[in-house]
Amino acid sequence: MKKxxxxxxxxxxxxxxxxxxxxxxxxxxxxxxNLIARADSPRNDKVSIVQGSGSGHEPAHxxxxxxxxxxxxxxxxxxxxxxxxxxxxxxxxxKSDKGVLLLVNNYTGDKMAFEMAEELAAAEDxxxxxxxxxxxxxVKDSTxxxxxxxxxxxxxxxxxxxxxxxxxxxxxxIVRIGEKVNSVTRTMGVALTAxxxxxxxxxxxxxxxxEIEVGVGIHGEPGRRRAKLVSANEIVAExxxxxxxxLPFSQGDDVALMINGLGGTPxxxxxxxxxxxxxxxxxxxxxxxxxxxxxxxxxxDMAGASLTLVKxxxxxxxxxxxxxxxxxRVF
Amino acid sequence: MKKxxxxxxxxxxxxxxxxxxxxxxxxxxxxxxNLIARADSPRNDKVSIVQGSGSGHEPAHxxxxxxxxxxxxxxxxxxxxxxxxxxxxxxxxxKSDKGVLLLVNNYTGDKMAFEMAEELAAAEDxxxxxxxxxxxxxVKDSTxxxxxxxxxxxxxxxxxxxxxxxxxxxxxxIVRIGEKVNSVTRTMGVALTAxxxxxxxxxxxxxxxxEIEVGVGIHGEPGRRRAKLVSANEIVAExxxxxxxxLPFSQGDDVALMINGLGGTPxxxxxxxxxxxxxxxxxxxxxxxxxxxxxxxxxxDMAGASLTLVKxxxxxxxxxxxxxxxxxRVF
Numbered sequence: 042m043k044k045x046x047x048x049x050x051x052x053x054x055x056x057x058x059x060x061x062x063x064x065x066x067x068x069x070x071x072x073x074x075n076l077i078a079r080a081d082s083p084r085n086d087k088v089s090i091v092q093g094s095g096s097g098h099e100p101a102h103x104x105x106x107x108x109x110x111x112x113x114x115x116x117x118x119x120x121x122x123x124x125x126x127x128x129x130x131x132x133x134x135x136k137s138d139k140g141v142l143l144l145v146n147n148y149t150g151d152k153m154a155f156e157m158a159e160e161l162a163a164a165e166d167x168x169x170x171x172x173x174x175x176x177x178x179x180v181k182d183s184t185x186x187x188x189x190x191x192x193x194x195x196x197x198x199x200x201x202x203x204x205x206x207x208x209x210x211x212x213x214x215i216v217r218i219g220e221k222v223n224s225v226t227r228t229m230g231v232a233l234t235a236x237x238x239x240x241x242x243x244x245x246x247x248x249x250x251x252e253i254e255v256g257v258g259i260h261g262e263p264g265r266r267r268a269k270l271v272s273a274n275e276i277v278a279e280x281x282x283x284x285x286x287x288l289p290f291s292q293g294d295d296v297a298l299m300i301n302g303l304g305g306t307p308x309x310x311x312x313x314x315x316x317x318x319x320x321x322x323x324x325x326x327x328x329x330x331x332x333x334x335x336x337x338x339x340x341x342d343m344a345g346a347s348l349t350l351v352k353x354x355x356x357x358x359x360x361x362x363x364x365x366x367x368x369x370r371v372f
Numbered sequence: 373m374k375k376x377x378x379x380x381x382x383x384x385x386x387x388x389x390x391x392x393x394x395x396x397x398x399x400x401x402x403x404x405x406n407l408i409a410r411a412d413s414p415r416n417d418k419v420s421i422v423q424g425s426g427s428g429h430e431p432a433h434x435x436x437x438x439x440x441x442x443x444x445x446x447x448x449x450x451x452x453x454x455x456x457x458x459x460x461x462x463x464x465x466x467k468s469d470k471g472v473l474l475l476v477n478n479y480t481g482d483k484m485a486f487e488m489a490e491e492l493a494a495a496e497d498x499x500x501x502x503x504x505x506x507x508x509x510x511v512k513d514s515t516x517x518x519x520x521x522x523x524x525x526x527x528x529x530x531x532x533x534x535x536x537x538x539x540x541x542x543x544x545x546i547v548r549i550g551e552k553v554n555s556v557t558r559t560m561g562v563a564l565t566a567x568x569x570x571x572x573x574x575x576x577x578x579x580x581x582x583e584i585e586v587g588v589g590i591h592g593e594p595g596r597r598r599a600k601l602v603s604a605n606e607i608v609a610e611x612x613x614x615x616x617x618x619l620p621f622s623q624g625d626d627v628a629l630m631i632n633g634l635g636g637t638p639x640x641x642x643x644x645x646x647x648x649x650x651x652x653x654x655x656x657x658x659x660x661x662x663x664x665x666x667x668x669x670x671x672x673d674m675a676g677a678s679l680t681l682v683k684x685x686x687x688x689x690x691x692x693x694x695x696x697x698x699x700x701r702v703f
Contacts, residue, residue: 043564043581043675045604045641055604056640059647063663099640233374250374273376273386307635307673308700309387309430310376316390332394335700342638344374344673369639369666 042242044342049239053096053118060103064368067107074130075123077103078113082135088206088215089135091115092144092199093123094151097238098259100369101195101338109365110203111144119238119341120260122150128158132167140168140212142202142219146191147175170212172219174198176228176349178287179256179264192259193301193338194226194349197361204363222357227284230264230347231276232257234305236340255279259303259340273310277317280348285325290350292326297333297361299349304339306346311335314346331361373573375673380570384427384449391434395699398438405461406454408434409444413466419537419546420466422446423475423530424454425482428569429590431700432526432669440696441534442475450569450672451591453481459489463498471499471543473533473550477522478506501543503550505529507557507680509618510587510595523590524632524669525557525680528692535694553688558615561595561678562607563588565636567671586610590634590671604641608648611679616656621681623657628664628692630680635670637677642666645677662692 046052054072061070061077069078075096083089089112092102097119106114115131117123132141141162145155155171162169176194183190201222202215210218232254235244245261248254253276256264265283290296300315302308315334322329330353338347351357377383385403392401392408400409406427414420420443423433428450437445446462448454463472472493476486486502493500507525514521532553533546541549563585566575576592579585584607587595596614621627631646633639646665653660661684669678682688 043601045564045607045637045645045677047603047605052640052644055644055647057643059643059645059650059665062647062650063643063665097640099638099643104639104643233376253374270374272378274378276376304638305636305673305675306376307430307670308435308667309383309428309672312388312390312394312430312435313383313386314376314390316386316393319390319393334390334394336639339638341640342636342675344636346376 042237044239046239052239053116057103060368074115074127076113076115076127076131076134077106078134079106082112083137085138087137087209088139088212089137089141090144090203090206091131091135091141093117093128093155094146095120095122097341098338100336104369105199105367107365107367109207109363110199110367119240122148122154125154125157125161128155129161132158132162132169136167140170142212142215143169143171144199145171145173146195147173147188148185148190149187150185168212170216172216174223176223176226178227178283179229183258184262185260190258192228192230193299193347194228196337197226197297197351198222201357201360203365204360222351225288225352226349227287228347228349229280229283230257230303230345231255231280232303232343232345234344235261236304236343238341257345259338261340273313274317277314277321281318281321284348284350288352290327290352295328295330295353297331297351297353298322298329299333299337301338301347301349302336303343303345303347304336305342305344308335311346318348330358373568375570377570383570384447388434391699405446405458407444407446407458407462407465408437409465410437413443414468416469418468418540419470419543420468420472421475421530421534421537422462422466422472424448424459424486425477426451426453428672429669431667435700436530436698438696438698440538440694441530441698450571453479453485456485456488456492459486460492463489463493463500467498471501473543473546474500474502475530476502476504477526478504478519479516479521480518481516499543501547503547505554507554507559509558509614510560514589515593516591521589523559523561524630524678525559527668528557528628528682529553532688532691534696535691553682556619556683557680558618559678559680560611560614561588561634561676562586562611563634563674563676565675566592567635567674569672588676590669592671604644605648608645608652612649612652615679615681619683621658621683626659626661626684627653628662628682628684629653629660630664630668632669632678632680633667634674634676634678635667636673636675639666642677649679661689
């Protein structure tokens with residue numbers, strides 16, 4: 042295993058400590074709960090937004106805690122849901138009279154942890170709601186999921202509800218916005234290589250030098266099919282076709298287009314993919330109104346990328362364009 | 373070779389086209405010269421800043437063209453200096469009564485191209501100066517270099533001269549600032565894996581599964597030594613010791629600390645390294661006044677990282693903190 046690492050068991054806390062040391066004015070860190078929170082939380086004048094999920098997807102979600110995005114994140118270990126008590130503690134720390142929204146990518150483990158935490162928080166009279174994100178079109182059910190998986194599209198839900206919360210929207214309104222953004226967001230990814238979880242020490246799955254996994258999950262779960270490595274043009278064509286036909290997106294639509302790197306793919310290749318996807322959409326009569334190129338939701342050191350489309354309207358456009366201040370720039 | 377790529381010969385132009393399509397309001401692209409320029413250039417009220425260098429180091433330098441940073445970049449092919457006529461054309465496009473500064477990382481090929489371009493530009497009555505960056509402490513001479521190499525520290529020179537140019541400083545003053553920042557900037561890197569240039573199609577050098585290259589160059593040039601893979605703590609200790617002792621940085625100094633990913637290393641590992649480096653500096657009585665964690669100057673898909681320190685004073689601190697607007701966020 043070739044990583045910058047000390048003890049694999051300390052990988053997540055050491056990363057979180059580095060993140061906190063790099064952002065002393067804006068973030069706080071509680072190592073007992075893997076808890077990264079805004080330094081200015083709790084704030085009673087806004088709904089608080091919390092996301093957990095496993096680690097290994099950075100910058101999601103600990104690195105998007107900040108003004109206009111998340112109020113707190115409480116990741117589990119690499120590719121593992123956070124314990125319910127991490128989520129409960131996060132909800133306690135950022136609880137607000139206006140309420141707390143728990144965002145959950147749709148995986149069975151995360152769903153269980155968050156639903157239990159929601160129940161426990163409600164028992165403590167914390168006003169709380171939960172919202173599930175499931176933007177991955179690749180497969181219906183999967184290794185760790187009943188229903189669709191939540192992947193890089195979660196960024197758009199976080200950004201939209203974060204902006205609405207900052208603007209003072211109430212909890213019902215924020216849930217409405219989050220569900221709406223999730224309902225018009227679609228993603229599909231492709232892996233060129235497997236990733237290596239620190240505690241495993243070896244690649245998560247076998248893949249030949251001339252193979253790719255089309256529709257891969259962000260924990261290395263199988264996608265639609267194992268295929269031969271083809272050109273960037275052919276890969277983008279397949280991702281676009283799968284994503285566009287799913288909503289479906291159609292001629293005249295204005296969309297946000299995201300090319301998300303899975304961790305081991307350099308930004309040069311991501312811009313190359315972006316150009317192909319932009320032109321492909323233009324040919325379909327779909328306008329790219331906003332674009333996002335970089336790493337948003339990764340899978341450790343996996344070489345690969347995903348393509349996300351969001352159907353824009355005035356409301357979503359405005360929420361995505363609102364200012365935000367987080368450790369890494371992702372918009 | 374596992375990359376998102378069509379024809380390897382089209383790798384750079386396809387990346388640049390994607391970059392231009394993603395930034396239609398702020399950037400222009402001329403495919404004849406690999407030329408990415410600010411859409412609002414030339415501007416006669418400021419010195420223009422140009423950087424070429426080979427491709428494969430993205431976001432350096434094409435993705436830091438924008439307000440407060442570069443006015444234009446004209447990269448060569450992957451790891452190849454731009455032809456002198458690319459540099460000359462870039463200087464023509466952004467020429468200003470206040471002058472043009474050409475920034476060059478210290479490699480023999482780049483030096484030749486830029487010095488020839490400077491001569492040709494001067495013959496066309498373009499007011500032009502050239503500044504060399506050589507922040508890498510690893511080795512004195514190297515495969516492609518007489519003297520020290522320019523690596524990720526070039527970001528700080530670009531940021532400082534870009535801010536000074538935006539504030540209206542004249543060419544002499546900007547050269548003074550650039551030389552000053554370069555004189556207090558030191559970097560050393562380490563590779564865990566080799567990178568694969570598109571046209572070669574296979575890794576640039578051999579490295580065993582339990583080996584690292586300490587002091588690696590950003591084109592995969594040999595560093596100080598081949599070593600056994602050790603813990604992140606030990607790697608950071610060696611990088612810090614090499615960098616700190618070189619200027620030297622000493623107790624009471626206020627520094628900018630950058631942990632730069634070389635392309636294939638996920639940001640989780642970079643923050644882990646950051647935490648270790650921050651604590652190591654604190655133990656030495658050196659204060660981290662500004663920090664930078666992410667990809668600034670990469671080596672294609674190489675897994676690895678570099679550590680840069682800049683000695684801060686009021687002038688440099690202010691220039692680094694000045695606003696800038698570029699496609700990717702690197703500060």
